[in-house]
Amino acid sequence: MSVHSTSDDRDKVVTRLHPQLRRELTIRAATVGVAVQDAVTEGILAWRQAAGPLTTVDTARGASFSTYVPSELYRNFRAECSERGIQYTQGLAQSIRLWLDRNPLPQRHRAGAGPRRIALGNQKGGVGKTALSAGIAAALAESGFRVCLVDFDPQGHLTRQLGHAHVPIKGPSLTKAMVGEGGGHDLREILIRIEGPGLADRLHLLPACTDGFLLDAKLVTSREVRVKETALERALAQLEADYDFVVVDCPPSLGYAMDTALYYVRTREGGDGSGIIIPVQAEDSSADAYELLREQIDSLCDDLDVEIADLGFIVNLFDSRKGFVVKSALEGWESIGTPPVLAVVPDLKDQREAVRMKLSLLTHAPDSEQAELMRTIARRIAP
Known part of the structure; x- marks a missing residue:
């Protein structure tokens, strides 16, 4: 579902994500200094550009998750999910997984400085x-x-x-x-x-x-x-x-x-x-x-x-x-x-x-x- 947000031309996206995936997204976004909504947006863009089918992501036992993405991008994304024959929830989970894979934990070692x-x-x-x-x-x-x-x-x-x-x-x-x-x-x-x-x-x-x-x-x-x-x-x-x-x-x-x-x-x-x-x-x-x-x-x-x-x-x-x-x-x-x-x-x-x-x-x-x-x-x- 979506609730239109006129303040910044974004839609509130409400879905269900596996708790582990949601947790990874939250932690990774904070670690690399990116807002969760921007991480999801980047993930959707990468999903739309991906060639060939993506690995299925576990969406069972999902918990409620919401964020905001640009309205036009969201509408196109929903349509493409239908065209590819996959559920919207699965498409969003794949998008988030794709963003996580492309944004690994940074190398945070304090080389030479001691702990x-x-x-x-x-x-x-x-x-x-x-x-x-x-x-x-x-x-x-x-x-x-x-x-x-x-x-x-x-x-x-x-x-x-x-x-x-x-x-x-x-x-x-x-x-x-x-x-x-x-x-x-x-x-x-x-x-x-x-x-x-x-x-x-x-x-x-x-x-x-x-x-x-x-x-x-x-x-x-x-x-x-x-x-x-x-x-x-x-x-x-x-x-x-x-x-x-x-x-x-x-x-x-x-x-x-x-x-x-x-x-x-x-x-x-x-x-x-x-x-x-x-x-x-x-x-x-x-x-x-x-x-x-x-x-x-x-x-x-x-x-x-x-x-x-x-x-x-x-x-x-x-x-x-x-x-x-x-x-x-x-x-x-x-x-x-x-x-x-x-x-x-x-x-x-x-x-x-x-x-x-x-x-x-x-x-x-x-x-x-x-x-x-x-x-x-x-x-x-x-x-």
Whole structure:
């Protein structure tokens, strides 16, 4: 069907697309910087010019999709679908598939610049830091970046949420590499490829090991670590050449381990976009926790003469039904201005279901509101 739009001589096109195809279109258009309506228009033009029949596209289990295309082009396209003996829905799906094939994900590798290092940190538990780390990392990978997701929390919630076990206590681990007990092991030996539609081979997990509980003590006592703040950087150096982003799910503490994570995401010479994202909730205890974290960041910057960029807050698990307390707290976070609020993520069932299913959010519920917000955050930190 079509609804004529006189404002720009375009018709509103309403059809049904397979969710995966619609998702690919939305993500690809955002990634290459093209409006969805323009991508569909280009696809229709390419479809009309294509010689010979095109491959049939799966249109079963379609979901509602709408956009605008030039009116005359739309009328001619409908007529040509009839002439070719195919349904209009199939013709539009072929057009979108054609545009996707002609506009692959761009080469987004940060050759020579090193990866951008992003920490998600807050010593307050229960703010959803782990889920956000996984969601943002998956969104970055989905848009074409190579991402290493580091489970730096000894509790290992991230590793288990993604359906994997901790690495054996006697084997190689990040902790051993940090304190000089690695025995020559390469951390690439324990990396885990995270599967999911649109991720290809771009998202890897460096899993947790329970020896992480000993990290703070080992950082203080190990002779191998002359400057404890550099331990995480030195351990991850062997991996960095393979990635565009390293996303670190930090421990819920203000100890030495957190110092190493903060130092790792410091701003390098010339600025590299690294920094910390701070997940919070719309409540007073999150504000109190942020003050303590802010003191730790400022103290580390003063002691080591470095800069650590605050990339922004994510107000997570937001539920407006809780009334004045959460709404006024949200206003408080937004009033800070710098760093900005990157997103307000509602408290919905999709993420909890993803954790129960041992899948990433973007795999379990790729079209959910929470998944779209993960993509929004990824675009804000990687424009």
